[in-house]
Amino acid sequence: MERKQLIVDNKAYEALAIFHNDETDKDYVVYTDLKADMTKGITLSCVICKEENENIIPIKIQDARDKEIAANLIRTVMVEINKYSKKN
Amino acid sequence: MRNYSDALDNRNYGDTTKTKKKGSKVVKIFLGMALVGAIGLGVWSLFDDDIVGFFKNFGKDDVNPDDLLAFSESIPLDKDGVISITYPFVDRTLENANGRYSLPDSYDFVYIGDDENPTLKVIKNGELEPSNIVSVESNNGYPVDVIGVKTDYANFLNDAGEIKSNALSENNPNNSKLxxxxxxxxxxxxxxxxxxxxxxxxxxxxxxxxxxxxxxxxxxxxxxxxxxxxFVVVTENDFTIIGKYNVLKDQIAEVYDLYESNRLNNGTQTTNSR
Incomplete structure (x- = not known):
């Protein structure tokens, strides 16, 4: 499986998944920082994105509906990661 | 499905129907996260070792991973157009169904059920606990309808909930202004x-x-x-507070619902009668 990073505000993050929302017709990427200090917690983030030349280009979120979708996607990814981690 | 948002209000105003919005589907998966079709379905495979280690080692060895979701930020952080949710490290122990459930000191337990006398006893700075741990002792099995929330949010819920309750009471003196x-x-x-x-x-x-x-x-x-x-009459300030309270309440209920569904679906805890 390919591994992808994206640069947000000049910092590299690990992309976990890209989702497409039919309502907004936008793509959203959920990502995290694997090098973060885990004792402070895990942070999952999400922005709108597009792909150019196999690179993930982040687009900052401004619309309220996009914020709602992004938050739901983060929670969904966390639930799935949680399930997977328990089974393996 | 139980309406935890109304339970937080301790009132039932009936169903509010929300327009069903189109969902999201996965377009591309990385690191073996092979979610297929609608959210929540699919097979996970070939999970990169770094990613597996990163999430599996989160928290103490005996922390129930399902409990992590109960302590997430209920309000996502919007920083310069990036939406983030932080799941805090929780020093939580789970010895048995009747026992102590702990949170770091910066968190409080919020009860969102409709039992006026929940069988939960809050113990702070107990003799056997480190001073930075807040514990709840349950004598009635796994403490359902309880979620860990950051203290600032929990305090706001208490204060704003009282403002809303006073506004909606029959004795609201401002109603005469209409x-x-x-x-x-x-x-x-x-x-x-x-x-x-x-x-x-x-x-x-x-x-x-x-x-x-x-x-x-x-x-x-x-x-x-x-x-x-x-209709009731409220000051402009109280109107703003009630609006924020409603949003926070709904988000906490949503997080709890997600957490509880996950816990029950995974069968990690036996369901205890209340």
């Missing part, structure tokens, strides 16, 4: 500047039409006579 005006057009009401109308039911709320605002700031409404008792 005055029926004697105009040719029926059902015209005036409200002095500095006050707002609040209605818990969104559909009914929309039926209060603001006709105009007078020079002195008085709001003049046209409200169907049959619905007038559905």
């Amino acid at each position: 005055a029926l005006e004697n105009y040719e057009v029926p059902n015209v009401y005036s409200l002095p500047a500095g006050f707002k109308l609040y209605c818990e039911n969104e559909a009914i709320n929309k039926q209060a039409l603001l006709a105009y605002i007078a020079e002195d700031g008085t709001n003049v409404y046209v409200i169907p006579k049959a619905l007038i008792d559905e």
Whole structure:
């Protein structure tokens, strides 16, 4: 499986998944920082994105509906990661 | 499905139907996260070792991973167009169904059930606990309807909940400020500047039409006579607080619902009667 990073505000993050929302017709990427200090917690983030030349280009979120979708996607990814981690 | 948002209010205003929005589907998966089709379905495979280690090692060895979701930020952080949710490290122990459940000191337990006397006992800085741990002792099995929330949010819930409760009570003194005006057009009401109308039911709320605002700031409404008792009068400040309270309450209930569904689906805890 390919591994992808994206640069947000000049910092590299690990992309976990890209989702497409039919309502907004936008793509959203959920990502995290694997090098973060885990004792402070895990942070999952999400922005709108597009792909150019196999690179993930982040687009900052401004619309309220996009914020709602992004938050739901983060929670969904966390639930799935949680399930997977328990089974393996 | 149980409405935890209403349970937080300790009142039941009936169902509010929300327009169903189109969901999201996965486009591309990385690191073996092979979610297929709609969210929540699919097979996970070939999970990169770094990613597996990163999440599996989160928290103490005996932390129930399902419990992590109960302690997430209930309000996502929006920083410069990036939406983030932080799942805090929780020093939580789970010895048995009847026992102590712990949170770091910066968190409080929020009970969102509808039992007026939940069988939970909060122990802070107990003799056997480190001073930075807040514990809840349950004598009734796994403490359902309880979620860990950051103390600031929990305090806001308490204070704002009381403001809302007072506003919706029959003894709200501000309600007398809404005055029926004697105009040719029926059902015209005036409200002095500095006050707002609040209605818990969104559909009914929309039926209060603001006709105009007078020079002195008085709001003049046209409200169907049959619905007038559905509205209460609050100060502008309380109106803002109640709005924020409603948003936070819904988000906490949503997080808890997600957490509880996950816990029960995974069968990590036996369901205990309450």
